[in-house]
Amino acid sequence: xxxxxxxxxxxxxxxxEGLRGFAALLVVLNHLPFASMGIGFKWIGQFGLSKxxxxxxxxxxxxxxxxxxxxxxxxxxxxxxxxxxxxxxSRFYVNRVCRLVPAYFLFAAIVLISVGFITGWERKxxxxxLLHQIFxxxxxxxxxxxxxxxxxxxxxxxxxxxxxxxxQFYILLPLLVAFRxxxxxxxxGIVALIAFVFAYNNAYYRLLFFFTGAAIAExxxxxxKQSTLGTVVFLALxxxxxxxxxxxxxxxLWKLTDSAAIGNISGALLSWIVTSAxxxxxxxxxxxxxxxxxxxxxxxxxxxxxxxxxxxxxxxxRFGNAxxxxxxxxxxxxxxxxxxxxxxxxxxxxxxxYGVEKPFLARxxxxxxxxxxxxxxxHAGINRS
Numbered sequence: 001x002x003x004x005x006x007x008x009x010x011x012x013x014x015x016x017e018g019l020r021g022f023a024a025l026l027v028v029l030n031h032l033p034f035a036s037m038g039i040g041f042k043w044i045g046q047f048g049l050s051k052x053x054x055x056x057x058x059x060x061x062x063x064x065x066x067x068x069x070x071x072x073x074x075x076x077x078x079x080x081x082x083x084x085x086x087x088x089x090s091r092f093y094v095n096r097v098c099r100l101v102p103a104y105f106l107f108a109a110i111v112l113i114s115v116g117f118i119t120g121w122e123r124k125x126x127x128x129x130l131l132h133q134i135f136x137x138x139x140x141x142x143x144x145x146x147x148x149x150x151x152x153x154x155x156x157x158x159x160x161x162x163x164x165x166x167x168q169f170y171i172l173l174p175l176l177v178a179f180r181x182x183x184x185x186x187x188x189g190i191v192a193l194i195a196f197v198f199a200y201n202n203a204y205y206r207l208l209f210f211f212t213g214a215a216i217a218e219x220x221x222x223x224x225k226q227s228t229l230g231t232v233v234f235l236a237l238x239x240x241x242x243x244x245x246x247x248x249x250x251x252x253l254w255k256l257t258d259s260a261a262i263g264n265i266s267g268a269l270l271s272w273i274v275t276s277a278x279x280x281x282x283x284x285x286x287x288x289x290x291x292x293x294x295x296x297x298x299x300x301x302x303x304x305x306x307x308x309x310x311x312x313x314x315x316x317x318r319f320g321n322a323x324x325x326x327x328x329x330x331x332x333x334x335x336x337x338x339x340x341x342x343x344x345x346x347x348x349x350x351x352x353x354y355g356v357e358k359p360f361l362a363r364x365x366x367x368x369x370x371x372x373x374x375x376x377x378x379h380a381g382i383n384r385s
Contacts, residue, residue, distance in 0.1 A: 015226075016071060018290030019282050021298025022238075023064040023071075024305045027159065028345060030061025032338045035313040038155030041326045048331025059242045063278075065162050066209050066271065068306075070279040072166060073213025081177045082217060089174050096170060100140070100163070102360050103352055107307040108137050111156050114311065115148045124150035140164060156310055169210045176214070205268040212276040220283050230285030237278040246271065304352035309345040316341040 033049055034057075036042075044054070080087045112134065123130060136145030137153075141160040146153055179186040190211055196204070246267055254263030282290065289295070298305065320326065320337050329337070 013075075014296055015282055015286050015290045016075065017299035018292065018295035019067060019071060019279075019299070020302040021295040021300075022290065023067040024298055024302040026060040026064030026067075026242075027306060028309050028342055030057055030064065031158070031310060031313055032341070033057050035155065035317045035341070036321075036326050038314050039318055039321055039326065041321075043327070046327075047329065047334035055245060055247075056242045059244065059246060062246075062271065063238070063241045063275065066206070066275040067279060068162070069165065069169075069206060069209035070213040070216075070275065072169060073210035073215075074217045074279070074283070075213070076169075076173060077214035077217040080173060081180050081214070087174075087177070093170070098360055098363060102356050103304050103307055104140065104163075105138075106352060106356050107311070110308070110311050111137060111153060112148070114156060114314070115151045115153065118151050119149050140167060142167075155314055158310060159306055165206050165210075168207065172207075205272065208272050209275060212272070212279060216280055216283050225286060226288040226291055227285045228288055230281060230287035231289040233281045233285055234278060234287040235289065237274060237281060241271070241274045241278065244270070244274070298346070301346070301349040301353040304357060305345060305349035308348055308352060309342075312345040312348055313341050316344060 033044055033047065033054055036044060049057075080092070125133075130149055133145055133148045136143035137148065137157070141162065141164040144161065146157065176186065176189075179189060193204075193211075194208065249270070250263040250267035252263075253266050254260050257263070281287065316337065317326065320329075324333070
């Protein structure tokens with residue numbers, strides 16, 4: 001007979017929730033300056049943004065995504081490895097599907113409707129090709145398809161590639177948990193992966209951010225109180241990453257060593273180190289800034305905000321262009337659009353969370369044996385668990 005143990009309610013980790021909100025804002029910031037390129041307007045310099053500002057905007061997106069990956073590794077490692085409970089893996093994957101699919105299907109449906117309006121609801125390609133492209137949209141970024149019915153959907157779907165990395169980590173998770181009992185095998189496997197990434201194919205270096213989160217979860221126990229020092233360290237590291245000329249450094253090393261591999265590996269290693277240090281500062285120092293209601297609130301809706309903001313940016317830039325051609329915009333008009341578009345993105349994300357995401361959260365079933373489990377308010381990096 002199984003003894004049913006009552007599990008104490010897991011407290012919402014507000015610093016992680018706030019970090020999600022911070023990361024989601026970084027991704028939105030990344031895409032604001034380049035939204036007009038979705039309607040063919042590429043002279044974004046007239047918006048008053050310097051090359052340094054555009055570089056920082058570009059870096060902010062990469063940084064936000066990497067922080068999301070660290071969050072995924074941290075929360076799921078705590079959930080299935082450190083908790084001491086036995087995970088029902090079939091239920092785990094069913095819950096992941098139930099958690100991710102509703103908001104993603106909403107996103108995909110809006111993409112298809114947008115393509116329909118752009119094409120006047122006319123089929124531009126062979127039916128078989130169109131069906132393949134529609135199917136590819138529903139593969140969570142694994143297919144990499146960027147065209148639907150002759151329409152370049154890059155500026156609608158540029159974020160979904162990250163979901164493929166999330167699923168790769170979910171697939172690896174049972175194996176990693178099984179290896180946890182043998183530290184030699186576990187760390188040998190991680191070291192082998194790191195060696196593979198940096199010596200053979202650095203395209204997979206983003207998986208290392210998940211291991212950063214898992215390693216920090218393994219080494220951290222009690223959390224400290226909210227800290228002003230943590231805020232200073234966190235913001236300093238974030239500013240360092242965003243202001244670093246990553247691309248220029250990679251190109252410089254490439255020319256210096258006459259090796260593209262060395263340049264790319266060095267750039268990946270630098271990103272990994274700074275992002276890992278930033279995430280560690282959140283876990284060990286509890287930056288007070290992440291506990292603000294704004295950040296925590298944004299963290300709650302971050303999955304919908306992450307998925308839907310590009311659609312909102314494209315919708316609002318096209319509307320703005322119809323009212324007043326983007327080519328006539330100056331810095332003030334661009335700034336006004338950026339504020340309104342960001343506000344609209346947040347508002348629609350709120351509606352998506354409460355209307356689509358939250359109802360399905362109540363349907364998730366416990367994933368661990370030994371009694372009822374209150375769902376951890378985790379974020380699968382880009383989505384709440």
